[in-house]
Amino acid sequence: MTELVPTPNDCAQPRRRSDFATFCEAVDYAAQSEKGLNFHDARGTLERVYPYREMREDALGHAQRLIAMGIGKGDRVALIAETGPEFASLFCGCIYAGAWPVPLPLPTTFGGKGSYIDQLAVQLESADPAILLYPPEIAEMTAAAAEKQGCTGMDWDTFTQREAPETELPEADPEDICYLQYSSGSTRFPQGVAVTHRALLHNLYGHATAMDIGYNDRVASWLPWYHDMGLVGCFLSLVANQVSVDYLKTEHFARRPLAWLDLISRNPGTTLSYSPTFGYDICARRISSQSNVSERFDLSRWRLAGNGADMIRPDVMQNFVNAFADAGFKASAFTPSYGLAEATLAVTVMPPGEGIRVELVEEERLSGTKRDLSRPARYRAIVNCGKALPDMDVEIRGENGKAKKDRQIGKVWCRGPSVMHSYFRNQEATDECLVDGWLDTGDMGYMADGYLFIVGRAKDMIIINGKNHWPQDIEWAVEQLPGFNHGDIAAFAVETENGEEAPAVLVHCRVSDPEERVRLRNEIADKVRAITGMNCVVELVPPRTLPRTSSGKLSRAKARKMYLSGEIAPLELAA
Structure with missing residues (x-):
């Protein structure tokens, strides 16, 4: 049997960088x-x-x-x-x-x-x-x-x-x-x-x-x-x-998952590969118990490790660096980006070699409220998603539609030749997000010195008593408890019996003992209370219950809908 020879990395043909009419x-x-x-x-x-x-x-x-x-x-x-x-x-x-x-x-x-x-x-x-x-x-x-x-x-x-x-x-x-x-x-x-x-x-x-x-x-x-x-x-x-x-x-x-890194290691000249955050997360978790990283992998040629498609978490990126540094992976290879299908793909990309850069932002700035001076300031790390592509304009706007200044949080808008033509056969939806050539991305963020920082998705925001809470913050807090992985938690708002809004948290539970489940639920509630200052509804659900989009991301909107309709049934707890 003839051994297959992969296609080459180089050839005599002059390179053209996508300068075609069609x-x-x-x-x-x-x-x-x-x-x-x-x-x-x-x-x-x-x-x-x-x-x-x-x-x-x-x-x-x-x-x-x-x-x-x-x-x-x-x-x-x-x-x-x-x-x-x-x-x-x-x-x-x-x-x-x-x-x-x-x-x-x-x-x-x-x-x-x-x-x-x-x-x-x-x-x-x-x-x-x-x-x-x-x-x-x-x-x-x-x-x-x-x-x-x-x-x-x-x-x-x-x-x-x-x-x-x-x-x-x-x-x-x-x-x-x-x-x-x-x-x-x-x-x-x-x-x-x-x-x-x-x-x-x-x-x-x-x-x-x-x-x-x-x-x-x-x-x-x-x-x-x-x-x-x-x-x-x-x-x-x-x-x-x-x-x-x-x-x-x-x-x-x-x-x-580690077959991905094997593929990079075995094919000489592999310099680019991309993944959402969860891909890096699962690889770092899988390798943590192994000691032959440098023998099994060679990631030294990996020049651009693209990050995108979901919220980029600096703790996950650091864990990946810690796990694979011995295999030659360089933290500077990380290349955060921001984009969406409505802009074809990319809107901003981090310049090569700059890696993951974060800014610590006070919780009050994110939620749009005044800080309670009796409590210590809380911060969240916001990842720099890079600079706009050539001919792409990015602007942060407030509710009044006016542009905001650097480091002021608002809705992310973009304009450029690669913004979509329309939503197919849906003029109403097209008109809602395309205004005078500008695309309303539906995401929240801020600009600083020409770089874009994404804070979260506007429609996912939990607003309780006039204060904004990002579900990612609540989910991240629960993930810090032992035994939980990225994607095990979905946070959203629900209406309680007295008619008030409260945060609800659905959590994958791998514990079978009913009394242990009660202890776990209380621990989660305490953790969320420490973050939000409010009591929350905590429901433990079977593993692999939380819905995901076709690209593997958690779908909070669908989780909420399934929970309220009874499609997601919470596990029984001890009386």
Whole structure:
């Protein structure tokens, strides 16, 4: 059996940093190089080498098939975003045909079969695709969702066997919609973010420039392709900037997180990899009991360790540095960023080499209240998320819509060529967040000397007796108690029996003794009281109960809804 050789990091082709008019041009140019995508199994063994040249050939064939089926300019094609060559070529094939690919999530371990079918059906109703294409392995669930929505469904093996008669492909325009990206938040009212070719390529140019992605860089990734960080940052960007990449499937990372670091260590020249905070957290926890870090891993070439997609926690980053410094990992490699699908991907990026920088901010400044001088000041560490991308304007505004000064907290707004075109078929929602070219991100933060600091999400804020409380602060406080992990706690506001608002905390409980559960509940309540100064509702729930978004982030809004409706049932305590 011939040993597979991964695509190279360098080649003779001149590098172009995403300076194309359309993504079709970007694929055409990348296909002239020897670079491409490399897919690995659960243990990191190379399974498939997929040069951009081969991806383009397959994509052109898919475009001919779609056109032969009557699918073309402006039609939506829903694609289950499994990490593999099939999705990569189908996504590009849709764009060559003038159709809009719509990446949709794979099933997760949360919620079960029925929940996945319902979620998919709702997103299909929103996108209104001409066809849903999916891996044969999940045909039963995806076909059920397609049937529920009255949409044609087909597994991609069957699709690939269809005839691909030669026909003229439409010419893409920079202002054409390139794809629809569904946010990973609520699936009850999903919003399809419409991204044009121009917006996509400008964002790819911007973050490649801000991060100084070089000609010989190589990327390793486990991020899902149905999330903007995985799709745009770890697939489309690598095509448009001609970078080779090594992939693990997301579910393989979930089972064996350290396989990600093994992948980085084994592939010479791997210099870039990105993850939300929880990815670094779980790796640091898994390695804590092992002593062979320097023998097993070599992270010395890891130049940019991107952080994004959720709140960046400096304690987690420090734990990762402590765990992997002996393997050559440098704290300066951390590259915090801030972005959202509505801005294609990135809004701000930390300049390379500056690492994690934090500011300690008084709790009263965060909550907008006057400090009680009888109590000692409390502080929260806020992470610096970097500077705006080229041609991106960032502004902090108050409730009156006026811009705030440095270090004044308000709503984060941004404006630039990579801001979305619209929410698909939802003019009302579009008008709510796009005002005179400016995008209301829905996040709270402040600027300081050209750097952006993100404080939290406005809609998650808990407001009790006129005082603002960030759920992240409450969740973090509980996580400091022994036995809890990041993601075990969800905090939100509920109405008590006397009609007043109170913080509620749902906590994964791994204790079976009823009396021990009572002690644990009281300990949590005391901890939250120390943080908020108020009594709270504490409910212990079974492990793996708290809902997550398709990208793995905790969904507080859904947790609250499930709790109030009785879908999340608290564990019994001793009488």
